[in-house]
Amino acid sequence: MTPQKLDTSVHAIHEWLARSVKSLGNHSDRLNAINVFPVADGDTGSNLYxxxxxxxxxxxxxxxxxxxxxxxxxxRASMESARGNSGTLLAVFLSGLSEPWIGHERLTAPLLAVGLERAKVRSWSALSEPVEGTMLSVINAIALAANSTLAYIKTDLESRAALDALLTQMNQAAQLAVKGTETELEPLLAAGVVDAGAVGMLIIIDELCAAIRNEETDFESYEAFKGYKVQDPHIHLNSESESGVEVMCTVSLDALGAATLRGQLDALGNSVIMSPVNQLEEDTYRWRVHVHVLEAQPAIELIAKFGEPVNVTVTDLCTTDD
Structure with a gap:
């Protein structure tokens, strides 16, 4: 397909989401198999899907x-139904990406770049303790690739040729970022695998590029990722599972309440993720909350001191979905 024939309309975004769901479903077993960080509970693929x-x-x-x-x-729908660390981060990524695009009918290279930068900022700020060597590495890489590519494009930045060039660089940067996770985190290095969430994010980016170009997605290169071949064992089964539960809910808070709750959840547990779902009033948002704790009740009671938690889910961290 020539750059002039790229689909930059809402149809491409619709196709992207549908294709991502299909591919995440197809890859969920492999993603679950290499899920060893932050918790070896074998559900990253299922949660993303x-x-x-x-x-x-x-x-x-x-x-x-x-x-x-x-x-x-x-x-917003993804955020309300987000599953696990990886699913929550995916929802945050989509939310950040959408913000600068609102009011536009066509995707351009500059619009994609600013969306990716916003998604990066939102993703990093959602986590209390962001860690490289994860989905964040891929998000960082594609945002940087998009911005740096714009600086070197000689053609009209609003052209389809510019968007095509940006997609190429994004794809390459995401592939390299996934490859780099093999050595960035000790649990991944010890298990001899790439990060499951990072591969999941690569699938989503590959499908975005393919949907805009109206091409089939080629996953053959994934075979080079450590631990990702179909015949490779389910590594997470040999890893020590974290004890405790994952608590997720939605709660309405102002900025001060959200900051205070985040601090207290950090003291109570770990893997804290908080991100706004939508604005209710000038300084009040509905927040999606995610935390790992030893027992659910203290966390739910703590959240209830700040607002009424709704859409509450509690999942045993030792439970696998594969």
């Missing part, structure tokens, strides 16, 4: 020409 599917379902019949508004609806 279910989170992405919730977003795609929400826009399956939505009719609009606004690419940002379309993606915002999907992102």
């Amino acid at each position: 279910l989170t992405a599917r919730a977003g795609q379902d929400a826009v399956s019949e939505l009719e609009t020409d606004d690419i940002g508004g379309f993606l915002e609806v999907a992102a």
Whole structure:
């Protein structure tokens, strides 16, 4: 396909979400098999798939020409139904990406670059303790690649040729970022695998590029990732599982309440992720909360001191979905 024939409309975004759900479903077993960080509970693939599917379902019949508004609806639904660390980060990524796109009917290279930068900032700020060698590494890499590519493009930045060049650099940067996770984190190095969440994010980026170009996605290169061949064993089964539970809920808070709750959740547990779902009033948002704790009740009671938690889920960290 020539750059002039790239699909930059909301149709491509719709196709991207649908294709991502299908591919995450197809790859979920392999992603689960190499899930050893931050918890070796073998559910990264399942969590990404279910989170992405919730977003795609929400826009399956939505009719609009606004690419940002379309993606915002999907992102919000993903956030409300997010599963695990990886699913929550995916929802945050989609939410950040959608923000600068709202009101636009066509995707351009500058618009994609600013969306990726916003998604990066949102993703990093959502975690109390962000860690490289994870999905964040891929998000960082594609945002940097997009911005640096814009600086060297000689053609019209609003052209389809510029967008095509940016997609190429994004794809290459994401591949390298996944490869780099093999040595960035000790649990991954010890297990001899790449990060499951990082591969999941690569799938999503590959599908974005393919949807815009109206091409089939080639996953053959994934065979080079450590631990990712179909015949490779389920590494997470040989890893020590974390004790405790994962608590997720939605709660309405102002900025001060959210900051205070985050600090107290950090003291109570770990893997704290907090991200706004949508704005209710000038300084009040609905927040999606994620935390790992030894017991659910103290965490739920703590959250209830700040607001009424709804859409509460409690998942045993030792439970696997594969």
